Amino acid sequence: MKWLQKIMLGRNGGDQLCMGLLLLGLITTIIGNILKLPIINYLSYIPIILCIYRMYSKDLTKRRMENYKFMILISPLYSWFSVKVSKIKSKKSYKYFKCPNCKQELRLPKGKGKINITCSKCSTKFMKKT
Ligand SMILES: [Zn+2]
Structure with a gap:
């Protein structure tokens, strides 16, 4: 695992925006397979490649700013989802x-x-x- 630590030293690594991009890639792949459109499958590589680029990027300031903007964008959806989950958990009582x-x-x-x-x-x- 030392070799991986050496490669990732000074790089951005995975963050919330990477997870969002991977999820977007997965969803577009599933949609492409359901609709049997290979062009959508090829388009699904774009967010995955962007995620890999962001993970290995050494421009930490830019990547963290992008992640911060993404978190601001996604925060209403995240809080809505958190409320729904807490409601489901407390539904018994x-x-x-x-x-x-x-x-x-x-x-x-x-x-x-x-x-x-x-x-x-x-x-x-x-x-x-x-
Ligand atoms: Zn009232």
Whole structure:
């Protein structure tokens, strides 16, 4: 493994943008195979080659700036995905409701029967079974 350390010394290596490019390459390959269009398969090499170029690049400032911009671009999608995952994880013990007035999402513990709910944002009261 010393030889790999020597090769990667001073180089960018893998980061989030590389993972995104690899994922894009994989998705375009799958789409190309489903649609049986070889041109899409050839196009899928572009993000993979870009990823390899970025991994072996020695211009760390430029690569980190590109990764930073990518992270800013992807952060709304990432936070949306994190909320969905946490909802799925807590689905056994909590139930989610939307306020009929302001559409604020409210989380309540399951198994409490029919209760009177007060919205934390607009103080609207409504009945729901948890
Ligand atoms: Zn409300």
